[in-house]
Amino acid sequence: SYELTQPPSVSVSPGQTARITCSGDALPKQYAYWYQQKPGQAPVLVIYKDSERPSGIPERFSGSSSGTTVTLTISGVQAEDEADYYCQSADSSGTLVFGGGTKLTVL
């Protein structure tokens, strides 16, 4: 079955830039989406179609794509950005998949 691979954890200091990657063979052909999940809460969509930002999401969140890897970048990380982040995409048959998740720690 199709898999998306994320690093388990990323740590950054406040004000620094955090980059979270997500790799998958179908990513050159399928869009990626990114979700933020804080403890005890439902996920929140922060990036769609690789690099688009939904209304209400701060400009410090951005996304990019290169080949089989997509990247979520958080510029000027704030303490409130500490959360789990998940990438999500689809395979050619229409089934959806999430990456394993990355815990972002703000030092």
Next chain:
Amino acid sequence: EVQLVESGGGLVKPGGSLRLSCAASGFTFSSYSMNWVRQAPGKGLEWVSSISSSSSYIYYADSVKGRFTISRDNAKNSLYLQMNSLRAEDTAVYYCARWTVGATQEGFDYWGQGTLVTVSS
């Protein structure tokens, strides 16, 4: 205001069945595809199943195929998940999530609060 409210979770023995419901309000339910996504305790998100707006297209994760059945009733603004032959590994919080397709937003844009399913003897 868009709201998704799941219900039907609980404790069930291995091999048992459970039916989850998701009541939707605040939007035209019949215009959106809907999904179930689960999260085992302390683990990541796992997509479970999706159903198109008119129920024409239905997809399942391999892990639940043949055991779970997704359905919807557009007249009642409700989404369902019938879960049979439950296993310990099905223990999770089950979220109902709306999938939006549009020029200004796309993805799982609204989620319910989740309902906990525990499979244990």
